[in-house]
Amino acid sequence: NAGVTQTPKFRVLKTGQSMTLLCAQDMNHEYMYWYRQDPGMGLRLIHYSVGEGTTAKGEVPDGYNVSRLKKQNFLLGLESAAPSQTSVYFCASSLDRDDQGNTEAFFGQGTRLTVV
Amino acid sequence: DQQVKQNSPSLSVQEGRISILNCDYTNSMFDYFLWYKKYPAEGPTFLISISSIKDKNEDGRFTVFLNKSAKHLSLHIVPSQPGDSAVYFCAASEIMNAGNMLTFGGGTRLMVKP
Numbered sequence: 001n002a003g004v005t006q007t008p009k010f011r012v013l014k015t016g017q018s019m020t021l022l023c024a025q026d027m028n029h030e031y032m033y034w035y036r037q038d039p040g041m042g043l044r045l046i047h048y049s050v051g052e053g054t055t056a057k058g059e060v061p062d063g064y065n066v067s068r069l070k071k072q073n074f075l076l077g078l079e080s081a082a083p084s085q086t087s088v089y090f091c092a093s094s095l096d097r098d099d100q101g102n103t104e105a106f107f108g109q110g111t112r113l114t115v116v
Numbered sequence: 117d118q119q120v121k122q123n124s125p126s127l128s129v130q131e132g133r134i135s136i137l138n139c140d141y142t143n144s145m146f147d148y149f150l151w152y153k154k155y156p157a158e159g160p161t162f163l164i165s166i167s168s169i170k171d172k173n174e175d176g177r178f179t180v181f182l183n184k185s186a187k188h189l190s191l192h193i194v195p196s197q198p199g200d201s202a203v204y205f206c207a208a209s210e211i212m213n214a215g216n217m218l219t220f221g222g223g224t225r226l227m228v229k230p
Contacts, residue, residue: 040125041222043160043218043220045217045219050214101148102165103209103216104165105162107160109158110157
């Protein structure tokens with residue numbers, strides 16, 4: 001029972017380099033999210049997807065792009081990395097709300113990215 | 117402006133005593149609240165939640181209280197155990213949000229001393 005798996009776990013980039021973070025979930029969830037965690041800021045939403053082939057901007061989308069070509073995968077891309085993108089990135093997935101309003105999201109283990 | 121705030125960055129309690137973590141929110145459209153627990157180098161894991169139609173939800177040692185008029189919720193852990201030492205995030209969701217996403221507070225680091 002893998003749940004939500006993120007690849008890679010760690011990465012160091014030079015300013016201006018590009019990379020893609022991969023998120024895979026095996027729970028058949030419709031909704032997927034990318035958050036970044038910075039000290040004192042909690043988790044802030046970068047982009048999200050409500051289903052295969054759809055994406056939308058979250059609170060802090062600048063400098064990132066996403067794609068959801070398959071229901072189980074959600075990719076986060078950095079086209080030209082900047083030091084301000086040094087952070088821990090978390091992918092999450094969830095079902096739609098249930099009758100009680102429950103919107104529990106399941107998280108991956110995180111990717112620690114450093115941009116130098 | 118942060119819609120969900122946890123004003124205490126850290127909290128230290130003795131093993132066996134009560135831990136009380138607080139969370140305030142500003143968006144009156146939030147109708148579901150969750151607490152997540154996070155250990156170092158791991159992703160957040162769901163702990164307990166509460167709907168806005170309730171004022172209390174209990175699960176073992178964990179109880180969440182919601183005061184809608186004050187836009188305040190709290191997590192009580194009784195008795196606290198060393199294994200509870202972690203960062204706790206408060207999160208909220210609003211029914212009108214098509215993306216179903218959660219809005220998080222900044223987190224509170226709980227340290228339970230043996």
